[in-house]
Amino acid sequence: MIENTPKLFIPGPTEVDDRVRLAMAQRVIGHRTKEMSELYGGIVEKIQKLLNTNHIVMVFTSSGTGVMEGAVRNLVNENVLHGACGAFGKRWYEISVYNGKNAELVWADWGRAVKPEMIAEKLEKGKHELVAVTHNETSTGVRNPTDDIAKLAHENDALIAIDAVSSLFGDLIDVNKYDVVITSTQKAFALPPGLAVAVISDAAMEKMKSVKNKGYYFNFEVMLKKFEKAKQHPTTPAVPLLYAMDEQLNIMLKEGMQARYERHVKMQKLVHDWVKKRGFDLFAEKGYESVTVTTVANTLGISVKELNDELVKRGLRISNGYGELKEKTFRIAHMGQLTPPDIMGLLDTIDEILEAKGVY
Ligand SMILES: Cc1ncc(COP(=O)(O)O)c(C=O)c1O
Structure with missing residues (x-):
């Protein structure tokens, strides 16, 4: 110890409530059981309630970076525009490059914010399929004006994904304005590390139908299909962490x-x-x-x-x-x-x- x-x-x-730590000590259940469908189905409903949304919610057994990669792979055939102002925005841009996408970067200097007018300068209607921006840049403590950037992206027929890894469930974010909102659970969600959440719009699910080589583990269509069929995951999720998540959601719903x-x-x-x-x-x-x-x-x-x-x-x-x-x-x-x-x-x-x- x-x-x-x-x-x-x-x-x-971040700090984890004792009730949440104890929840992880429950007996493990099989991931293809009625109990799991109740647990995961309940979690998704609670997240939707807390975020006041009907958008699709997925919980991955991975850290947030996995879902950042997933967003790019699911939503981009060729061209993506990244807005970055620190280490994590840069990382997302690199993820796109590593995945063979044609990624362009709008860079605000360390400590500065990514402004809509900076995105507007590079954003091309009919070219960029996705605008990907950090909501809360943890390296510099900057919160970017992503609502305005989302509006701009949509006016230019692009989807918008935000990295709210260190802000969702602490800051107030209207997830309905975005196509993908990503968070890790070891931050404002206050869970032990190991899970990540994606909140996804119907427009994003529609776009995916025309995107090739989405991979498997972070394939949002594969995830949704299994959820719609059985309220389960396609692969084995981290069951104890889901127990913890359920308990933490009860705590958060109580607080509001x-x-x-x-x-x-x-x-x-x-x-x-x-x-x-x-x-x-x-x-x-x-x-x-x-x-x-x-x-x-x-x-x-x-x-x-x-x-x-x-x-x-x-x-x-x-x-x-x-x-x-x-x-x-x-x-x-x-x-x-x-x-x-x-x-x-x-x-x-x-x-x-x-x-x-x-x-x-
Ligand atoms: C803003 C931001 N994005 C992405 C990440 C990466 O998240 P993870 O470590 O959960 O993969 C972090 C981690 O600190 C972060 O703060």
């Missing part, structure tokens, strides 16, 4: 999506106020800050590594900057089951450490 692990304020995996969003906004505000009060800066472009994770510009030049080492000694963990931003920024996640008092406790502890070091 790994003991005394710190409480997680990192942008995934609006209240859940408001709790995330409260936590974001606490972190933003602290950042300004202590003389740090927000890394994200003003007006485009993420609701679920704050990337702090390390304007005071602290050692991020030392801070995190000290936090871990006190049972807490934040995240350093991503890749090139390792010491230039640090990230505080305020997502999932964390509460405003959790965030206040973390910020007090950071203050205690930095004051002792004479930073302020």
Whole structure:
């Protein structure tokens, strides 16, 4: 057993409720049984209810990247336009390239947002089949204006897919405006890693009929066929994680999506106020800050590594900057089951450490 692990304020995996952890200890069921149909059918209904949608919902045994690859393979024969402003947007573009698609990239610099006018410059009606954009860029703490980009894509006869891996179920997203919304469950969904969700429009399902070489594991048509027949998966899903998902959905339905969003906004505000009060800066472009994770510009030049080492000694963990931003920024996640008092406790502890070091 790994003991005394710190409480997680990192942008995934996030803290998991004890009830959810215990749900995974239930006896395993067969994946071709009535019990499984009830479990998975119920999960899909609960997700639809929480997101206020009739769009098709699929749960994959994979992390989010699998479904990002799936979106490209299911929806694109040739041309896809990517909007990116950080590590994960770039990754999605690379996924398209690796899959042999003709992928073009609209790049907003680190910390900046992808704006509709930037997409408009490259988007060609009749050419681009899909616009793929990150909703919440976890590396920089930027939330892109994807509603406006979705409108633009549809006006130009393209489908729109968003990577809401680190925002769905924390931030409020109207999934009905998109053709594919993707999330991983180890973030704002607050589950252990191992599952991913896709929310898919009828228009996307229609487009798939004309797309070749969609593969098998992430083939949305194969998934839907099995669901429609038996409310089951074509392959063996991670049963204990589905138990956990069902329990977490009960918790989220009880809280309600609006209240859940408001709790995330409260936590974001606490972190933003602290950042300004202590003389740090927000890394994200003003007006485009993420609701679920704050990337702090390390304007005071602290050692991020030392801070995190000290936090871990006190049972807490934040995240350093991503890749090139390792010491230039640090990230505080305020997502999932964390509460405003959790965030206040973390910020007090950071203050205690930095004051002792004479930073302020
Ligand atoms: C915005 C974003 N997209 C994609 C991913 C990749 O997700 P996964 O690790 O679940 O494959 C992450 C993971 O941190 C992410 O934050």
